[in-house]
Amino acid sequence: MKQNQQTVWMILALLIAAGIAPWVLPTYYLYLLNLILINIILALGLNVLTGNSGQISLCHSSFMAIGAYTYTLLNNHSQLPMLLCVLVAVLLASVGGILVGYPARRLSGIYLALATLAFLSLTQILIEEFPDLTGGIRGLKIEPSEFLGWSMGNETMLFYIVAIACGFCLYITANMMRSRIGRAFDAIRTSPHAAQALGIQVAQVKLVAFTISAAYAGLAGALFSMVVGFIDPVEFGVSASLRYITFIVVGGMGSIAGSVIGAVVFTGLPEALRGIKEYGDLVYSAILLLSLIFMPNGLVGLLRARKSKPNASTVGH
Amino acid sequence: MQTKMLLQTRHLSLQFGGLKAVDDVSIDVPQGQIRGLIGPNGAGKTTLINSISGAIQCTSGEIVFDGVNIEKMAPHLISALGMSRSFQHVQIFGDRSVRDNVLIGMHRHLKIGLLAQLLGTRHARRLELEAKEKADDLLRRFELLEDAERPASLLPYGMLKRLDLARALAAKPKLLLLDEPTSGMSEEEALTAIRMLKSIVREEGMTLLVIEHNMRVMMQLADFISVLHLGRVITQGTPDQVTQDPIAIEAYLGEEVADA
Numbered sequence: 001m002k003q004n005q006q007t008v009w010m011i012l013a014l015l016i017a018a019g020i021a022p023w024v025l026p027t028y029y030l031y032l033l034n035l036i037l038i039n040i041i042l043a044l045g046l047n048v049l050t051g052n053s054g055q056i057s058l059c060h061s062s063f064m065a066i067g068a069y070t071y072t073l074l075n076n077h078s079q080l081p082m083l084l085c086v087l088v089a090v091l092l093a094s095v096g097g098i099l100v101g102y103p104a105r106r107l108s109g110i111y112l113a114l115a116t117l118a119f120l121s122l123t124q125i126l127i128e129e130f131p132d133l134t135g136g137i138r139g140l141k142i143e144p145s146e147f148l149g150w151s152m153g154n155e156t157m158l159f160y161i162v163a164i165a166c167g168f169c170l171y172i173t174a175n176m177m178r179s180r181i182g183r184a185f186d187a188i189r190t191s192p193h194a195a196q197a198l199g200i201q202v203a204q205v206k207l208v209a210f211t212i213s214a215a216y217a218g219l220a221g222a223l224f225s226m227v228v229g230f231i232d233p234v235e236f237g238v239s240a241s242l243r244y245i246t247f248i249v250v251g252g253m254g255s256i257a258g259s260v261i262g263a264v265v266f267t268g269l270p271e272a273l274r275g276i277k278e279y280g281d282l283v284y285s286a287i288l289l290l291s292l293i294f295m296p297n298g299l300v301g302l303l304r305a306r307k308s309k310p311n312a313s314t315v316g317h
Numbered sequence: 318m319q320t321k322m323l324l325q326t327r328h329l330s331l332q333f334g335g336l337k338a339v340d341d342v343s344i345d346v347p348q349g350q351i352r353g354l355i356g357p358n359g360a361g362k363t364t365l366i367n368s369i370s371g372a373i374q375c376t377s378g379e380i381v382f383d384g385v386n387i388e389k390m391a392p393h394l395i396s397a398l399g400m401s402r403s404f405q406h407v408q409i410f411g412d413r414s415v416r417d418n419v420l421i422g423m424h425r426h427l428k429i430g431l432l433a434q435l436l437g438t439r440h441a442r443r444l445e446l447e448a449k450e451k452a453d454d455l456l457r458r459f460e461l462l463e464d465a466e467r468p469a470s471l472l473p474y475g476m477l478k479r480l481d482l483a484r485a486l487a488a489k490p491k492l493l494l495l496d497e498p499t500s501g502m503s504e505e506e507a508l509t510a511i512r513m514l515k516s517i518v519r520e521e522g523m524t525l526l527v528i529e530h531n532m533r534v535m536m537q538l539a540d541f542i543s544v545l546h547l548g549r550v551i552t553q554g555t556p557d558q559v560t561q562d563p564i565a566i567e568a569y570l571g572e573e574v575a576d577a
Contacts (some may be wrong), residue, residue, distance in 0.1 A: 175437040180420075180427050182567060187410050187421045194408035197370070199425035200487045201398050208431070254412070 018163045022156040030155055032228045036267045037166040038220045043247040044173045045216020045260035050245070051254030052182065053209040054189030055108070058114040058241045059100060062123035063214040065236035067093040067221025069127065069134060072142050072231060082147045093218020094211045096123075101210025105203035120238055127233040137203050140223050155176045169216060173256055176212075185209055186254070212294030250291045252300030261299045320347040320430075322381075323492055323524045329388075331361075331368050339375070340366040340548035346492075351518060351525040353539030355532075357569050360545040362528045363405060366494045369504050369526070370402045371395040381494060383408070385489060401490035405497050407477045411470030415461055418480055419452040422487030452487065458513050459483045474501045480509055484555035486517050493518075495527040499534050511538050529543070536560070544569060 015267055022030055039092020042064065049055050080088075096256060100119050103116040104112055127134045144151060147161070176182045184205045187195040194201050226230050269287070273280040293313065295302050324346040333341040338361045346352045353519050354362045368375040369382075372393035379390045381429055387395050406571055410418050421425075432442040456462040459479045464472065468481060478501055498514070499507035511534050522527050529535045535542065536556045541551040546568040552559065 172435045179434040185419045190410045191408040197402045
């Protein structure tokens with residue numbers, strides 16, 4: 001009961017903070033906050049696939065690209081309302097998830113990594129080979145649009161949209177982990193044999209994981225194009241996919257808090273390292289390596305261990 | 318009317334290179350029976366279970382489960398027909414709670430739409446709550462309820478084995494294959510767990526095929542016992558018949574008598 005109360009207070013505090021954020025934060029920090037929220041959405045989705053279901057993906061930036069390009073093209077060339085454009089973007093990204101997930105049902109480990117890498121290359125080539133539609137390597141600018149009569153250029157409006165989307169994803173993910181499908185995700189990772197013996201259709205669950213996970217990435221992609229206003233294929237390359245894996249590995253695999261912490265730290269870090277620009281990548285890599293060695297359960301694992309230590313010692317004595 | 322045969326193997330053989338691990342085995346298990354499998358180490362008991370569950374493809378012969386020929390089927394299709402198994406080495410979902418492990422067992426019977434789960438609709442929550450009550454009931458019967466919230470990885474081995482049983486029963490398969498369900502339990506623990514297992518199996522009308530080394534446990538549990546030796550069924554009968562059968566005593570029971 002006490003923990004429930006704590007959660008309610010925390011959610012209330014976050015809501016209030018999100019409510020006033022666009023009124024007090026300078027433009028640049030609001031922009032950074034938007035990116036953090038978008039990365040949280042992406043990390044939540046990737047963590048469902050990798051952390052819970054145990055499937056690696058090197059093509060999450062491609063799912064994001066599908067979402068971003070779909071949203072941008074619909075926004076620029078059609079009269080569809082904003083929400084519908086986002087919905088189509090999310091649906092198409094999940095179709096991408098199905099395309100990858102279908103062969104992935106029978107693959108694992110290094111073979112799955114290669115298959116997803118192939119999908120990433122394919123997406124990159126498709127974007128670059130159709131410059132008339134996608135702008136090719138020169139990228140694509142998002143035309144300003146409106147939502148409920150507000151211009152999407154309105155920062156406050158944009159922030160609220162991103163924040164609500166992120167809150168929604170957190171809510172969905174929390175529900176997922178508490179219910180049948182979330183348990184099945186963990187089951188097929190920990191012991192596929194036992195899961196199968198209990199009547200869980202392992203291949204089907206993997207496919208669902210890929211589809212849901214790609215949908216998160218598609219949403220993140222659509223929001224990304226709104227916030228940044230410009231997209232190009234470089235943004236969705238393999239380095240982006242690797243960065244997202246870093247989020248969840250350092251944050252904490254299979255944990256919602258881990259996704260959030262990882263996304264916050266690694267979106268904020270490059271900004272914090274701006275002063276030592278040349279050495280930024282070095283510090284980034286060092287943090288990744290050190291965390292792999294010293295925090296195998298991620299930052300979340302570290303925090304949990306800290307929390308439970310005093311308890312453990314009182315029980316001991 | 319004759320009882321329906323739930324599982325039949327006909328001249329089932331499985332060869333690893335020159336070794337016949339299972340050799341021309343024909344057994345009939347009627348619906349609702351608890352069938353024991355005994356035999357010395359290396360008799361082919363686990364291999365037989367592996368080939369029935371589809372984990373290993375048999376070399377020749379046929380397996381009929383609930384009227385369907387399954388000898389060439391993939392394991393996930395066989396399990397969808399209503400056959401479940403436990404493993405000799407417990408395979409638990411360690412980072413999930415004890416209760417969640419049982420709920421994972423109930424996966425197939427818990428029918429909630431994906432969207433309803435994600436959105437956490439009232440309907441989905443109610444079904445989850447009902448499932449949780451059923452899970453807790455099973456946990457209570459296996460004396461695990463106090464540990465329901467603990468991560469399963471923290472349980473000692475004997476309790477893990479009990480959780481494994483509770484989880485397998487939660488799946489309510491038509492046929493449950495158990496590979497040494499009480500290994501690692503104390504004698505007392507084993508007998509209690511077996512009594513609970515038997516009463517639930519009878520309530521649900523399940524059929525059981527169980528490998529067990531502890532003869533005292535087997536006597537309590539099985540309706541009928543098949544004795545395996547070097548991949549063949551050398552004799553079978555009720556527990557009383559088997560313990561007095563000279564062939565069985567020589568192949569297997571003799572060892573124990575000699576040990577004692």
